[in-house]
Amino acid sequence: MSSKCLAPEAPSLCNAELVAVVFDLEAIGEGELTPGVLTVRAGEALPSGSLRTDHASLQRGMRHWVESLTGYRLGHTEQLYTFADTLSVGDITRLVRISYLALLHPSVDPRNWLSIYEYFPWEDRRKEGEAHQVGSIARRMMAWALNDATQRTRCAVAFGLEGHEWNDELVLQRYELMWQAGLVPESPDGVGENAIGRAMEHDQRRILATALSRIRAKIRYTPAVFDLLPERFTLFAVQQAVEALAGRPMHKQNFRRLLLGQQLVEETDSLDSNGHGRPARLYRFRRDHVQECYLTGARLPLPSLI
Amino acid sequence: MSSKCLAPEAPSLCNAELVAVVFDLEAIGEGELTPGVLTVRAGEALPSGSLRTDHASLQRGMRHWVESLTGYRLGHTEQLYTFADTLSVGDITRLVRISYLALLHPSVDPRNWLSIYEYFPWEDRRKEGEAHQVGSIARRMMAWALNDATQRTRCAVAFGLEGHEWNDELVLQRYELMWQAGLVPESPDGVGENAIGRAMEHDQRRILATALSRIRAKIRYTPAVFDLLPERFTLFAVQQAVEALAGRPMHKQNFRRLLLGQQLVEETDSLDSNGHGRPARLYRFRRDHVQECYLTGARLPLPSLI
DNA sequence: CCTCTATATGCTCAAAATGAGCATATAGAG
């Protein structure tokens, strides 16, 4: 009855690769923020490496590779997903990729960091006006799906067309639809010339999409944003961070009300005098108090926000 | 710069095991429902087996094992988590366990199915009165944590003590705290006599806890319950299913209002005349309509419900 | 037939949360 008894064939061994998606926040120009991702090989890949016998755990192995490849030491991390490659004929071993998500406080060193919106330009909808090509992409997608009702619905849902709302968590779905439609460089029968967004090795852009989706979901019911902010920050900085991650603008007064209502932050006596208008008060994340309530895994903070 | 270049040691190979947590709903006595889990070896283990080269994907491999061990063919599945075992000295290969979650419509064949509350009796709080030992467990936990403030807070949060609310999604946290406290049979320095709940091989009870936690989260923003129900059902049956999974009672009229408001179900013309009082109308899940809106991964239905 | 009981279903109402916007406060620039 044991599964071992039922497997007369020797179980095929495999090579486990650990992949890390590390996010932070980058300042780009006039108080503009964008989420940055830590890359290697000039943005072509995520930090990764094989699981070895001297790694005490999956997480440790992943940390080891990030540290030796980029020098960064990670804080809290979270497992994302495990992918298996498709096997070529004759392969003896197969590859399993186990991916992790980590957040880092802003770093002064911009080496190896790239905006995630370089990879997914269509995901940044903070400025409806310029609207990074979203309209054009949506049109190309609907044209592609013209003859298939199922695909057409999927595109409409994914890209917020035909009465559907734009859902910022559908990052992976959008990427995969575009992959199928041949709009990204990795597409199998893609039209390379019109491909959108920067490519990555293997299926790593899928991993990145999964990570973006996860962090967008996570900031809604978790105080995760604070892992990306400095020790002291203004409330508007929190808003800008959430906006940068979610890729959409939000209502300032309501954001403030919600944030203060959650008891997540406490005032300091200092002000931020760098801005143009009235100086903003600096706040501090109540890490101890919040951990007590939520870090155990409980749901809650920042409910709808968006 | 490549990660491969930085790894002079040969990457250690590993054995990937696929583990399935399959849930359904079981009737036990007077209209009582409980979530059942599909097991092998008389409830001692979850269906599992090694990933092989003839498996087209992780998911396919997992399906293969479930089918050959239990005869069940799975529908929609979802990856849960990947665990690595701790390595003993001298081991050449290590084991990586990739776990999946699946839901099945009620089956007539009760073989191999066991109530998840056999493994986690303290998680069923539908009847506050009898309260499966919850009070006693909580007391033992707080006694154990007496000298460590951090542990005491964790226990209070996990078990809903000292002003904290009971959070039904903290299944894994509760299990791990009890493991540390020596209240479960798997505990390292456990007191076997007073151990609570049925044991499982390896760390499979942790996998089961992860699965229960996931499904409890999932039914809140996803129409997942309907994968556990027959084609036609009463609204109260939906409620009982959600209650069985969440392990807590809910308000009947509000549940109904919410469910109907979501446009998730449609009336049929039949009634259910099995009950004692006024016959209840039978409904049908609007699978097509709902898939269009949500199955792409979108959030929503059944918001707070509990 | 009527009555009782059990369940389904319909409806109300106060409290809380949300979405939008107006009003005021406080800095630097001119």
Place this chain on the structure above:
DNA sequence: CTCTATATGCTCATTTTGAGCATATAGAGG
């Protein structure tokens, strides 16, 4: 002193929750 820019405080209509009362419709027992 005035203008502009941003921070911060407050209001109000709408929606969503949470709780419970009231009515409807079946079978059981007289």
